[in-house]
Amino acid sequence: GRQGVALKHTPAAPPEGQAHPGKANAGQDAQTAGGNAGEFACQGISSLADLLADRAANVHPPLYFLFLKVWTSIAGTSAFSVRFLSVWSNTLLVPAAYTFARRWISRRTAKLATLLVAFFPLYVIYSQEARVYALLPLTYLALLTLMRRLTHGARTHLSSWLLLAAVETIGLYLHYVFIFPIVYANVVLLLTCRRAGELPRWAVSQGLVLLLLIPWIAAVIPNLPSVVDMINAPFVEPLPLDYFACLLWTFQWSGLTAGVGYAPIRWAVLILGLLITAGLSLLALDGRTRRPAFRLLADWLAPLSGAILMWKANPLSHPRYIAIFTVALLLLVTYLLDRLSVRPAGAPLAFLLALSLLATTVLSLRAYFFDHRFAKDDTRGVAARLSDRAGPGDLILVPPEDWSVPYYYNGPARIEMVWPDEAWKRLGLLTRRGQTVFLVDYYRASLDPAGLIPFGLEAAGSLVDRWGFKGLFVRVYRLDRPVTPPSLKPTGVRFGPLQLTGVWIEQNAAADTALSIALRWQPIEPTDVPLGAGLRIRGDEGWTWAAIDGWLLDSRGNPTDRWTPGREITTYHLLPLPPGTPPLTYTITLGLYHMEEGKIEPLDLVDEAGNPQGQSLGLGTVSLGQPLGLKVGADRALLWDTPVEIARGLLLEGASLDRETVSSGQPIYVTLCWRAVAPPPTPITAELVIEQQGEILVAVAEPVGGRYPVDRWAPGQTVVEHRRLVIPPTAASGTAVVVLRVGERHLDLGSVQISTAEHRFELPPMGHNFYVRFDDVAELLGYDLVSAEVAAGNPVTITLYWRALEGATQADYTIFTHILAEDGRLVGQHDGPPAEGARPTRGWIAGEIIVDRHVMIFREPYAGPARIEVGLYNALTLERVATEKGETFALLPTTLTVR
Numbered sequence: 001g002r003q004g005v006a007l008k009h010t011p012a013a014p015p016e017g018q019a020h021p022g023k024a025n026a027g028q029d030a031q032t033a034g035g036n037a038g039e040f041a042c043q044g045i046s047s048l049a050d051l052l053a054d055r056a057a058n059v060h061p062p063l064y065f066l067f068l069k070v071w072t073s074i075a076g077t078s079a080f081s082v083r084f085l086s087v088w089s090n091t092l093l094v095p096a097a098y099t100f101a102r103r104w105i106s107r108r109t110a111k112l113a114t115l116l117v118a119f120f121p122l123y124v125i126y127s128q129e130a131r132v133y134a135l136l137p138l139t140y141l142a143l144l145t146l147m148r149r150l151t152h153g154a155r156t157h158l159s160s161w162l163l164l165a166a167v168e169t170i171g172l173y174l175h176y177v178f179i180f181p182i183v184y185a186n187v188v189l190l191l192t193c194r195r196a197g198e199l200p201r202w203a204v205s206q207g208l209v210l211l212l213l214i215p216w217i218a219a220v221i222p223n224l225p226s227v228v229d230m231i232n233a234p235f236v237e238p239l240p241l242d243y244f245a246c247l248l249w250t251f252q253w254s255g256l257t258a259g260v261g262y263a264p265i266r267w268a269v270l271i272l273g274l275l276i277t278a279g280l281s282l283l284a285l286d287g288r289t290r291r292p293a294f295r296l297l298a299d300w301l302a303p304l305s306g307a308i309l310m311w312k313a314n315p316l317s318h319p320r321y322i323a324i325f326t327v328a329l330l331l332l333v334t335y336l337l338d339r340l341s342v343r344p345a346g347a348p349l350a351f352l353l354a355l356s357l358l359a360t361t362v363l364s365l366r367a368y369f370f371d372h373r374f375a376k377d378d379t380r381g382v383a384a385r386l387s388d389r390a391g392p393g394d395l396i397l398v399p400p401e402d403w404s405v406p407y408y409y410n411g412p413a414r415i416e417m418v419w420p421d422e423a424w425k426r427l428g429l430l431t432r433r434g435q436t437v438f439l440v441d442y443y444r445a446s447l448d449p450a451g452l453i454p455f456g457l458e459a460a461g462s463l464v465d466r467w468g469f470k471g472l473f474v475r476v477y478r479l480d481r482p483v484t485p486p487s488l489k490p491t492g493v494r495f496g497p498l499q500l501t502g503v504w505i506e507q508n509a510a511a512d513t514a515l516s517i518a519l520r521w522q523p524i525e526p527t528d529v530p531l532g533a534g535l536r537i538r539g540d541e542g543w544t545w546a547a548i549d550g551w552l553l554d555s556r557g558n559p560t561d562r563w564t565p566g567r568e569i570t571t572y573h574l575l576p577l578p579p580g581t582p583p584l585t586y587t588i589t590l591g592l593y594h595m596e597e598g599k600i601e602p603l604d605l606v607d608e609a610g611n612p613q614g615q616s617l618g619l620g621t622v623s624l625g626q627p628l629g630l631k632v633g634a635d636r637a638l639l640w641d642t643p644v645e646i647a648r649g650l651l652l653e654g655a656s657l658d659r660e661t662v663s664s665g666q667p668i669y670v671t672l673c674w675r676a677v678a679p680p681p682t683p684i685t686a687e688l689v690i691e692q693q694g695e696i697l698v699a700v701a702e703p704v705g706g707r708y709p710v711d712r713w714a715p716g717q718t719v720v721e722h723r724r725l726v727i728p729p730t731a732a733s734g735t736a737v738v739v740l741r742v743g744e745r746h747l748d749l750g751s752v753q754i755s756t757a758e759h760r761f762e763l764p765p766m767g768h769n770f771y772v773r774f775d776d777v778a779e780l781l782g783y784d785l786v787s788a789e790v791a792a793g794n795p796v797t798i799t800l801y802w803r804a805l806e807g808a809t810q811a812d813y814t815i816f817t818h819i820l821a822e823d824g825r826l827v828g829q830h831d832g833p834p835a836e837g838a839r840p841t842r843g844w845i846a847g848e849i850i851v852d853r854h855v856m857i858f859r860e861p862y863a864g865p866a867r868i869e870v871g872l873y874n875a876l877t878l879e880r881v882a883t884e885k886g887e888t889f890a891l892l893p894t895t896l897t898v899r
Helices: 025-032 037-045 048-056 063-075 079-104 107-119 121-126 136-151 158-174 176-192 198-231 241-254 257-261 263-284 287-313 319-324 326-341 347-370 379-389 404-408 420-430 452-460 806-810
Strands: 395-398 414-417 436-442 461-468 472-479 489-495 498-505 514-523 532-538 544-551 569-576 585-596 599-602 617-623 639-647 650-657 661-663 667-676 685-692 695-703 718-726 734-742 745-755 768-774 778-785 796-804 813-820 826-832 849-858 864-874 896-898
Touching: 048 063, 063 079, 063 158, 079 107, 079 121, 079 136, 079 326, 107 121, 107 326, 107 347, 121 241, 121 319, 121 347, 136 158, 136 176, 136 319, 136 326, 158 176, 158 198, 176 198, 176 287, 176 319, 241 257, 241 263, 241 319, 241 347, 257 263, 263 287, 263 326, 263 347, 287 319, 287 326, 319 326, 326 347, 379 404, 379 436, 379 472, 395 404, 414 420, 420 452, 436 452, 452 461, 452 472, 452 514, 452 569, 498 585, 498 617, 514 532, 514 585, 532 569, 544 569, 639 667, 639 734, 639 745, 650 734, 650 745, 667 685, 667 734, 685 718, 695 718, 778 864, 796 813, 796 864, 813 849
Parallel strands: 395 414, 395 436, 661 745
Antiparallel strands: 436 472, 461 472, 489 498, 498 514, 514 569, 532 544, 532 585, 585 599, 585 617, 639 650, 650 667, 667 718, 685 695, 685 734, 734 745, 768 778, 778 796, 796 849, 813 826, 813 864, 826 849, 864 896
C-alpha cells in the first residue's frame, strides 16, 4: 500500500491507496505553480522512516528529499530556504559549464556558455522552484565530463570508472528520467572504449551501480503495484505530433509550458530553431567542425529521444524533465556561435543567432516576471482564505500529491488528500452531519476526472459557495449527512454497445443547488468512439430546466472506447439547477451521442432484438425540496433594469420569449421571473395573451407560479416560470404581441413574427393509394416511392400524404418510416416531424392535406427484400398512435428489392 507523510493539522496519515497524476497537458503547470515548495518542505520535516516509506510507494526516488531534509534541518522550512537548493544548483552550473567547455571545446565557447547558462530562462525559472530539476543538469554535465574523459586519451583510470558509477547512481536516485542519459553514455562507451582491460572496468562500474541500487529496488518491489498505478496515469488524448514538438522546443528555451500559446515567444524560438539548423548545416560542411558539432548534438538529442518515447507512453509527463538535457543544447549553441563568428560566411548568421537568443531570453523572462498570464497559481491566496474561513470542525480536501495548500495553510481545520479510487471509504470516515467541507481543485487539471468527490459531497449536502483564484478554485459544501455511496436501482436498458444496468437519482435536493445522478454501465461490445451523455430535467410544460452534457469517463478518465466489455463502470453527474427553479416534480431524461465530423450523432435506444426505441430514455421523476436561499436572483440576461410591481408584494423582475419567429402550430415559451417581497396570502392569476391586430390568438390564465403558487413562497424568494403557448393553425402571417394581464394591469412582454404555411385541401396525384386511419390524429391516404429497387446503402426517399383530423393539434407527433428486413429486423429508418419540421402537427387544420417527405438511411449493410412501415408517436411520451385495427404501425404493400 501507499504510505504518506502527515499533513499539517491532520491527525491521521494519508490514506492507503494510490495517487493519480493530473489530467490534461495544461494541468502540468498546476503542480509546479504557486507553493510548489509545499511537498518538499512537508517531506523535509517528516521523519526519515516516513520519508523513505512515502518515496518507496512513489515513482520519484528519495535522494533529493534526503538532501532537502538535511538542508531544512539547518536552514529551516521557509519557502526561501527550501528553494535555495535550486539556486545553489543552477549557480554551480555556471562555472561547471565553463569548466567543461574550456576543457573539451574551447575558451571562447566556455565564455559564451557561461553567459548563456547564467541568463538561460529555464534555469532562472527553475531556480525559483523547490524541485530536483535544477540539480539534474549539473549531474548530467558531470556524466558528460566522465564520458569525455573515458573516451579520450590513451589510458583510463579505475577512479574514472568508479566516478562514473557514482554519478549514475546519484542520477537515478535523483530522478528515474536519468536512465536515458545513462543508456546514452553507456552506448557511447561501449562503442568507443575497446582498449584491453576497459570492458571489464565498464562491467564492474555498471555492476556497482546495480549493487548500489539494490536497497531502493528492494524498497520499491513491495510497493510495485502502487508505482505502476502512478505511472499508468488517467487517460488523456495524445498530443498531436506537431504541437508536441513545438511544446518541447518552446519550453526548452522559455521555461514556460504556456509559452507555446504566446505568439512572440513561439515565433522567437521558431526563428531560433531555423538559425541553429542553418548553423549546423554550415559547420557540417567542414570536417574540422563536423565531428564536435554532431557530438554535442548527440549529447542533447540522443537522451531526449528516449524521453520522447516516455511521453508517448504517458502524455502526462511534464516537459520540465527535458531540463536535464538542455545543458548539452546550450553547449551546442555556444559552439555554433564560436565557430560561425570566426568565418566570414558565418559571421552574419552568428550575429542573427545571438540576436535571436537575446530576444528569446528577454521575452521569456519578461513573461515570467511581469505578465499576469504566466503568474503562478495563487495557492497562497487559497491558503489565506481557508485560514480565515475554515473552523476547527471543518474539512479541507486538496488534490492528491499537491502539498502547496497544506504548506501555506495556517488554521485549525483538518486537511486531507483523498484518492478517487477510495473516495467512498475515506469520505465516509472523514465527513459528518453539519460539517463544512472545502474542496480545492485546479481549473486546468483535475485528479478526479470522473467527478466522484464533488458528486459525493453534493449528494450528502449542498454547494453553498465557490471561490475563484488564479489557477485554482474552492467549492464550499455544507453536509446534511456523512458521504455514502449511492444505492443504484437495477435496470436493463441498452444504448447501442452500452447496457445501462443501474440508476440513482437524488430525491428532495434543494431547488437552488444541484441534482446528483449516478449511472452504472456495462459495455456489451467494444466501442470505437468516445460516447457522451446528455441529461435533462424537464417540467410538465415541456421546458428543459437544466441540462448537462459530457463524455462518459471511468474513474481514471478513460472514455468509452477504452472500456473493457463486461466490466461495470459507474459514472457520476451533477445537474446544476438554475436560480428560481420551483420545488416541484420533474422528469429526468438521458440520451447518448458521439461526435462525427464535428456534428452530434445521437445513439438509439434499442430493444433486445436491436430495434431502435427512440433516442431518449426517461430515467424517472424527481421531487425537489424547498430552496435554501443560496442563489439570489435569476439569470442577469433575463432581468429588467427596473422591476414592475404586478400586485402588492409581488414583483415581475424580468421576462423573455424563447424565439423571435414562430410558425403556426409551433409553441413559444414565455419566461417570467417573479420575486416575492412579501408573498400575497392567496394565489394570484396571471393571463398570457398573444394578440394580432386586436385579435386574441391565444389566452392562457394560470396562477402565478403555476403548481407552486405565491402563498407557498418565502419572503424575498425568486421564482421563474416557463409558460407554453401554441400558435393556432388559423393564425395569419405577421407580427403578434405577447401581453401579461394581472387584474387590470396589462404589460407588453415583447413581439413575435408569425409565419404560416399554405393549407392545402385538395389531394395531389399519388403513386400509390393506401388508406389507414391513426386514431383521431391523421389519415394516411397514400405514398410516393421513387423506385422499388434500391442499391444497397443508398438512401430511400418516400413521400407520405396525410389528411389531418381533429386530434392532430393535441400533441407534437413524430412520423416514423422504417425499412424492415425479410425477418422483420429494422435495417433503415427516418423519424422526424412532418415535412422535415416545416409542418408540425399542432399547426394542422382538420381536413387539410400534408405532403410529408422522408429520406430513410440504412443502419447496417443489407441486401434482399424489404418492407416499409410507417406511423406516428407522441414526441414527448414516445407513445405510438394506434390504427383502427389496434396496430401501432401501417405496413406498406410495396416490397423493396435491395441489391
